[in-house]
Amino acid sequence: MDTSELERFFQKVRKGPRPDDCWLWVGAIGDDGYGRFSIRRDGRERMVRPQRLLYEHLTGRTLTPKVDLLHDCDVPICVHVSIGEDSHLFEGDDRMNMRDREQKGRAGRRGVLRRGLSRKQHAIRSRALRQVVLTIGWDRDAISAVLSGNAPSQPRLFDWP
Structure with missing residues (x-):
């Protein structure tokens, strides 16, 4: 990436205040819930x-x-890539991805995940998360509510990392 492309890229990223927070993509989001960059x-x-x-x-x-x-x-x-322990992304293959899905309880049948989210619902959730970050900024409670599918006022058993 050249300098202008890198600057354009980071205009579409909102980093959390802590070093281990997600870096959320606020640009285009595809039908699968993942970001897109031209x-x-x-x-x-x-x-x-x-x-x-x-x-x-x-x-x-x-x-x-x-x-x-x-x-x-x-x-x-999340696009948090860094060299070292803070990176949220790591290389794998299809088998590792399937094992990761199983271990985290995200595997299911016919495109519906055990957490009850279809591909379309993932896209809706990603776009809602983007909207929250663009509208009110980095707010841990609001982000947690979108990720969990709960209202911000609903008590949680665990805090989002």
Whole structure:
């Protein structure tokens, strides 16, 4: 990424106040609930996933289509890539991704996850999260409410990290 593309990229990112917080993508969001970023390469414009683009930029590694980026935080619009322990994204493959889904209770049948969210609902939730961050800024309670699907006033057993 050149400097102007990097500046345009980070205009669409809202970082939480703590070093281990998510960096939330507030740009375009696809039908799968993941971010989209427009780049121009070889005279052609194309859409890419922002977390992959940033990962490649910061690590210097080119990700092949067979390499998945797994979210440690399970927030599809998180783009927190860093070298070291704070990174929310790590390389994996399809098998690791399926194992991660199982361990976190996100696996299910016919596109409906055990948590009850379909692909469409994931997109709705990601867009709602983006709207909260754009409207009121980084508010841990409001973000937690969107991620859990609960009202901000509803008591929680656990705090969001």
